[in-house]
Amino acid sequence: MARGLNRVFEPGAVAVVGASADPQKRGHIILKNIMDGGFAGPVYPINPRGGTILGLAVYPSLDDVPGPVDLAVIAVAAPLVAGVVEGCGRRGVAGAVVISGNFREAGNDDLEAELVAVARRTGVRVIGPNCQGIARPGSRLCATWPLMKDPGGMAIISQSGTVGAAFALWASAEGLGVSAFVSLGNRCDVDESDLIDFFGGDAATRAIALYLEGVRDGRRFMDVAGRVGREKPVVVLKSGRTASGRRAAQSHTRSVAGRDEVFDAACRQAGVVQAGDVEDLYDRAKALAMLAPPRGARLGIVTSSGGSGILATDAAAGAGLDVPALGAGTVAALRAALPAHCIAGNPLDLTGDTDAARYAAAAPLLREEVDMVLLIFGDPIPGACEAALRVRDETGLPVAALYLGGGEVEAPERCRLNRAGIPAFTTPERAARALAAPAGWARRAGLFSANEGSGAR
Amino acid sequence: MARGLNRVFEPGAVAVVGASADPQKRGHIILKNIMDGGFAGPVYPINPRGGTILGLAVYPSLDDVPGPVDLAVIAVAAPLVAGVVEGCGRRGVAGAVVISGNFREAGNDDLEAELVAVARRTGVRVIGPNCQGIARPGSRLCATWPLMKDPGGMAIISQSGTVGAAFALWASAEGLGVSAFVSLGNRCDVDESDLIDFFGGDAATRAIALYLEGVRDGRRFMDVAGRVGREKPVVVLKSGRTASGRRAAQSHTRSVAGRDEVFDAACRQAGVVQAGDVEDLYDRAKALAMLAPPRGARLGIVTSSGGSGILATDAAAGAGLDVPALGAGTVAALRAALPAHCIAGNPLDLTGDTDAARYAAAAPLLREEVDMVLLIFGDPIPGACEAALRVRDETGLPVAALYLGGGEVEAPERCRLNRAGIPAFTTPERAARALAAPAGWARRAGLFSANEGSGAR
Numbered sequence: 054m055a056r057g058l059n060r061v062f063e064p065g066a067v068a069v070v071g072a073s074a075d076p077q078k079r080g081h082i083i084l085k086n087i088m089d090g091g092f093a094g095p096v097y098p099i100n101p102r103g104g105t106i107l108g109l110a111v112y113p114s115l116d117d118v119p120g121p122v123d124l125a126v127i128a129v130a131a132p133l134v135a136g137v138v139e140g141c142g143r144r145g146v147a148g149a150v151v152i153s154g155n156f157r158e159a160g161n162d163d164l165e166a167e168l169v170a171v172a173r174r175t176g177v178r179v180i181g182p183n184c185q186g187i188a189r190p191g192s193r194l195c196a197t198w199p200l201m202k203d204p205g206g207m208a209i210i211s212q213s214g215t216v217g218a219a220f221a222l223w224a225s226a227e228g229l230g231v232s233a234f235v236s237l238g239n240r241c242d243v244d245e246s247d248l249i250d251f252f253g254g255d256a257a258t259r260a261i262a263l264y265l266e267g268v269r270d271g272r273r274f275m276d277v278a279g280r281v282g283r284e285k286p287v288v289v290l291k292s293g294r295t296a297s298g299r300r301a302a303q304s305h306t307r308s309v310a311g312r313d314e315v316f317d318a319a320c321r322q323a324g325v326v327q328a329g330d331v332e333d334l335y336d337r338a339k340a341l342a343m344l345a346p347p348r349g350a351r352l353g354i355v356t357s358s359g360g361s362g363i364l365a366t367d368a369a370a371g372a373g374l375d376v377p378a379l380g381a382g383t384v385a386a387l388r389a390a391l392p393a394h395c396i397a398g399n400p401l402d403l404t405g406d407t408d409a410a411r412y413a414a415a416a417p418l419l420r421e422e423v424d425m426v427l428l429i430f431g432d433p434i435p436g437a438c439e440a441a442l443r444v445r446d447e448t449g450l451p452v453a454a455l456y457l458g459g460g461e462v463e464a465p466e467r468c469r470l471n472r473a474g475i476p477a478f479t480t481p482e483r484a485a486r487a488l489a490a491p492a493g494w495a496r497r498a499g500l501f502s503a504n505e506g507s508g509a510r
Numbered sequence: 511m512a513r514g515l516n517r518v519f520e521p522g523a524v525a526v527v528g529a530s531a532d533p534q535k536r537g538h539i540i541l542k543n544i545m546d547g548g549f550a551g552p553v554y555p556i557n558p559r560g561g562t563i564l565g566l567a568v569y570p571s572l573d574d575v576p577g578p579v580d581l582a583v584i585a586v587a588a589p590l591v592a593g594v595v596e597g598c599g600r601r602g603v604a605g606a607v608v609i610s611g612n613f614r615e616a617g618n619d620d621l622e623a624e625l626v627a628v629a630r631r632t633g634v635r636v637i638g639p640n641c642q643g644i645a646r647p648g649s650r651l652c653a654t655w656p657l658m659k660d661p662g663g664m665a666i667i668s669q670s671g672t673v674g675a676a677f678a679l680w681a682s683a684e685g686l687g688v689s690a691f692v693s694l695g696n697r698c699d700v701d702e703s704d705l706i707d708f709f710g711g712d713a714a715t716r717a718i719a720l721y722l723e724g725v726r727d728g729r730r731f732m733d734v735a736g737r738v739g740r741e742k743p744v745v746v747l748k749s750g751r752t753a754s755g756r757r758a759a760q761s762h763t764r765s766v767a768g769r770d771e772v773f774d775a776a777c778r779q780a781g782v783v784q785a786g787d788v789e790d791l792y793d794r795a796k797a798l799a800m801l802a803p804p805r806g807a808r809l810g811i812v813t814s815s816g817g818s819g820i821l822a823t824d825a826a827a828g829a830g831l832d833v834p835a836l837g838a839g840t841v842a843a844l845r846a847a848l849p850a851h852c853i854a855g856n857p858l859d860l861t862g863d864t865d866a867a868r869y870a871a872a873a874p875l876l877r878e879e880v881d882m883v884l885l886i887f888g889d890p891i892p893g894a895c896e897a898a899l900r901v902r903d904e905t906g907l908p909v910a911a912l913y914l915g916g917g918e919v920e921a922p923e924r925c926r927l928n929r930a931g932i933p934a935f936t937t938p939e940r941a942a943r944a945l946a947a948p949a950g951w952a953r954r955a956g957l958f959s960a961n962e963g964s965g966a967r
Contacts, residue, residue: 154861159851185862199890199917213817214862215888218915219937266820292817297833298824304816304853330939331821359761360670360749363723364788367755376754394616396761404611405642405671431672433656458675460656480676482787 057178058243058251061148062189062233064123065094067196068115068146070137071128071153072098074106079152080128081106082198083186087126090188090195090202095120115140122146126186126196131155134182135167142175148243150196151181157239158183165241172242184238185214188221190230191257203230206259206342208252210245212237216264220335227477228468229339232257244269246277253281260286262338264331266293266302271319279323286341286494288326290334291316324497326490336478336487343476344425344451344488346495348502351375352488353423354400355416355444357407358431361457362400364481365427372489376400379422386418399423409436417447425451425492427484433462438469445475451491453477455484514635515700515708517604519646519690521580522551524653525572525603527594528585528610529555531563536609537585538563539655540643544583547645547652547659552577572597579603583643583653588612591639592624599632605700607653608638614696615640622698629699641695642671645678647687648714660687663716663799665709667702669694673721677792684934685925686796689714701726703734710738717743719795721788723750723759728776736780743798743951745783747791748773781954783947793935793944800933801882801908801945803952805959808832809945810880811857812873812901814864815888818914819857821938822884829946833857836879843875856880866893874904882908882949884941890919895926902932908948910934912941 067087073080080100087096088107097118098111105111112118115125115137125146127137131153138149149172156165165182172179180187186197190204197214201221207229211217214236221234232255235248245263252258261281268274278287293302294313320327326341328334352374356362366376379387379399387397391411396402401419403411416426426444430437437456445452454470454477456463470477478484495501524544530537537557544553545564554575555568562568569575572582572594582603584594588610595606606629613622622639629636637644643654647661656675660682668674671693678691689712692705702720709715718738725731735744750759751770777784783798785791809831813819823833836844836856844854848868853859858876860868873883883901887894894913902909911927911934913920927934935941952958 155851199915211817213815213820215815215915216817216821219888222915222917222920264817266817292820292824295824295827297827297835298820300835301816301820301823301833301855301857304855304857304859330825331937332939358670358672359758360668360673360721360723363670363749363755363758364673366758367749367752368787370752370754376758378754378757394612398758398761400758400761402761431676458656458672458679460679463679480788482789 057147057176058247060123061178061180062187063192064194066097066120066122067092067094067194068097068099068118068122068125069128070099070115070125072100072106072111083126083128083152083196086195086198086200089200091193093193097122115144115146118144123148124196125149126152128152131161131164131182135164135171138168138171138177138179139175141177142171146177148178148180150184150186151179151238152184152186154183156182165239169241179242180235181238182241185218185236187236188231188234191232197234197236201225201231201234204257205230205232206257207231207338208233208255208258208261210235210237210248210261211264212266213264216331219331220262223335228471240269246270246273249281249287250277253285258285260288260338260341262334263287263289264334265289265291268316275319275323278325282324283498286326286490288328288334288337288341288490289320290328290331326494332483333486336483337490339476340453340487340490341494343474344453344491346498346500347424347451347492348500349424350492350496351377351423352485353416353419353426354429355403355412355419355426356400356429356431357403357405357434358429358458359402361429361431361455361481362402365429365455365485366400368482368485369489372486374485374489374492377422379419383418383422387415390414390418405432407434409434409440412440413443416444420448420450423450425488427453427455427488429455429481431458433459437466438473438475441470441475442473453484453488455481514604514633515704517580518635518637519644520649521651523554523577523579524549524551524651525554525556525575525579525582526585527556527572527582529557529563529568540583540585540609540653543652543655543657546657548650550650554579572601572603575601580605581653582606583609585609588618588621588639592621592628595625595628595634595636596632598634599628603634605635605637607641607643608636608695609641609643611640613639622696626698636699637692638695639698642675642693644693645688645691648689654691654693658682658688658691661714662687662689663714664688664795665690665712665715665718667692667694667705667718668721669723670721673788676788677719680792685928697726703727703730706738706744707734710742715742717745717795717798719791720744720746721791722746722748725773732776732780735782739781740955743783745785745791745794745798745947746777747785747788783951789940790943793940794947796933797910797944797947798951800931801910801948803955803957804881804908804949805957806881807949807953808834808880809942810873810876810883811886812860812869812876812883813857813886813888814860814862814891815886815915816859818886818888818912818938819859822886822912822942823857825939825942826946829943831942831946831949834879836876840875840879844872847871847875862889864891866891866897869897870900873901877905877907880907882945884910884912884945886912886938888915890916894923895930895932898927898932899930910941910945912938
């Protein structure tokens, strides 16, 4: 259930139990990131030693804090955690994010059972234990590390703190961000299904991305993901798919990986998108969060680089998209609009001497023949972002971009494109595979227009 | 044949025919990059208008240049190119890189035939036409765009200028470089087989990476690649693998893609490594250029991030590597050397509180049980590079690294690792798949130790 999670992700006040003055300790790093993240409400460091940390007065215990607290981040020794959560219950704290490890993952099942019992009895929602925290940039809450501040449309739920953090950092590095980051840890209380449920109803979240080593409750996962997935894309990367990977997963979080065929079938049935690797998880979630569902699977490719166009075509076809040849009328219109050395087809090759204006003039001519457009900029091309926005506005179609071979211009231009709502990618194959995600989702969700799928195209 | 290519890639003097004062023109951009790349010998801009460009005296024609010229870069209108190459012959120029387009790719087969005839008659080696130039950082020669200055172990040969340039830029961005970059263009004279032959004998080149839309002479490709590939890894990405991709490839360079099964079988027979996409081409070439061939296929994974370890394990197993469980003696030694909460297996999970010293202490204990090591740093971990070098020195094994979730530290640390000779990757799957490349190559080259491949491991 999503009960109580509103106050966890939009807290008015936060306590850090086990706050530390030692910059190496997690109880310090998280406190500092909460401050550096610009959290607007009161932040209460808790440590029996008292004093001040990062200029904040330290309270000996939760009971001493002067105001109400919604969220407690806990980084104390494992045997003390249940007592702290008990105290959270007394103080009306809605949720506890337990960073501390040394629970079930280290064989201390008794400590974890005690923690679960306290959570049940008090009604405090527990994230973790043995987790890397949470971030909610829209609430300016960064109770994790490294620092995550940029808001965006993807919610990241990860059984590995590092994998989730990497994901959030990639987003930030390319001008995007996340609606939330949640490190599940041992998920003794809050699990992936609770969070899919919660972010399914969260307006800031446009796609939900999960890294899982196993599902805690298969039936509930299918119910929730199946329901949420009709309205909002859910993408999952599940590890432990090989014999050695399963062995590793069992050592890591004591996840029982279950049979992959069962998980795969469940995902298909629930409409959950499965990713092949972490990059694929990222690319698909990004495309799903940023692009409106297309009305069909026909992709138009407009490129300055012939080779990149071919690679994108191969990858698109491999991912279930159609890169249709163009009708005679469109080819004639392109020939009339373009210099003679351009190749009026699909891919539409504007060739290496193109400027941005040529994209803006030519791409809209594909409007009736394709359902989405990939613009490939294969050199530094000034005005690429403006041209992409014009193509989007004039066609009304989902538009993505690929920028490569652009030297120093490339990374800042990708950021500009991403910030303007045009998802920008780094390789032809990643761009094409990512574009297949919204198309696949729209098809499953019944959003393709009636005439889609006829072999005639 | 590699005839004449020495002087092309190590020229004493360069002429740019069609040099331009207009910063938008290729005849300007290339001249500027030759200067900015630090070319040490004379550079002669050629343009009938004379004057100076970028501070250099412009000569009306090649005949007016005062000294010998080894390489001419040609960026004049297509109908003038054959005449310029004729002049190159007169002046004893060894090679011409023809940037100009509007030849066979635009239907002007006659112009291209004339160019070929002149090349044959004069003995001038022609790269292109319709190409993006060449770079040879070791000779401080950058006759292409964007600017490529960083020397490294990979030779890049590409039928797409943009794809090749993207590749070189990726290398440069992560602290690596290339031994050479060659944009093939229409390959009217010099083709991929000539270049494999040439770079096969080039001491600076440790791996040869090719992007091809088709092979010009299949039998010769097999002969040359088969011979060179025994001594030096050759990795190929071939596009036009789907029906729509083949259609696009034929429009682009008029390559006849041929049947993929034939190409695939030829590659297998010649020992050529095939890449799945451009990232894969890059990652494999990087691993092959940087790592000594391992003595077997057993991978040891040492990680601070359990999840990343599992993902790497899955990907390694999928790519044909073995991530063996460890023997009881090694497990005991690890338990004695490590804190109790570490997971003494393979992956060896040092857990999130690890420092660099723990990697240096633990990884060498795997020495007898694995043939190569992947170190995964899943947080900012000071001293990661030094620890990786110690692991390499103490084990004598090929060592690669993965750095992710490290925030601001991550990109500079990856550069440091790469520069120190430890190939560093960005995702668990890319790292594991890349490591499979040297193992696969060593197996084919018969370099695995005699007891390799026993099912017992």
